[in-house]
Amino acid sequence: MVDELLGATMLAGEASRNSACGRRAVSTAYYAVFHALSDLATGSLLPGVPNAAEDYVRIYRSLDHGPLKNAFNQAPLKDDARLRSIGGLIAHLQSERVRADYLPADPLLFPHAQVIDLVLQASQIVQELRSLPDDERRKLAVCLLFRTRKD
Structure with missing residues (x-):
């Protein structure tokens, strides 16, 4: 689905004539990233569990927009330069x-140039997410899905 969402950002090309297309392209670009994280x-x-499996769906749906932004500002993600950079984007x-x-x-x-830039950033x-090694992918997954208790 991620590649299809990125493909749908072709609306960015229409942004110079239609501001609604630009807005839709920006939103769709973000959702491509969100689904890539999921x-x-x-x-x-x-690993290896089918997409339709109940456990797969439960984890896939666990990522939340609110805590997503904050997770990159906390250890250990903020201490990893590559993950911190991805988080900033x-x-x-x-x-x-x-x-x-x-x-x-x-x-x-x-503006049209900004829409194109945001789509390219997505x-x-x-x-970048797809090129992460397994240990960084796992660290990112755990940090995004599970909060650290402050007991």
């Missing part, structure tokens, strides 16, 4: 997605 987490924790894209989805209509909200993030 894929990564599930594949790291349940994701946080920025997430903020832009919120603007795209919730701000009132404004044809100047996302593609870059997905490539």
Whole structure:
């Protein structure tokens, strides 16, 4: 689904004539990244389990938008330069997605060049996530899905 979502960002090409297409492209780009993270987490924790399996779906659906941004600002993710960099890009894209989805209509909200840049950033993030070694993928999955208790 991630590749299909990235493909759907072709709406970015229409952004120069239609601001709604630009907003949709920004939102879709973020969701491509979000689903890439869900894929990564599930594949790291349940390798080889079919997508339709109940456990697979449960983990896939466990990723939450709110804690996602904060997880990259906490150890051990903030201590890993590569993951910290990915997290910064994701946080920025997430903020832009919120603007795209919730701000009132404004044809100047996302200039065409910015839409293209955000879509390219999403593609870059997905490539980075896919190139992570298994130990970093597992660390990322655990940190994104499970909170650290402060007892």
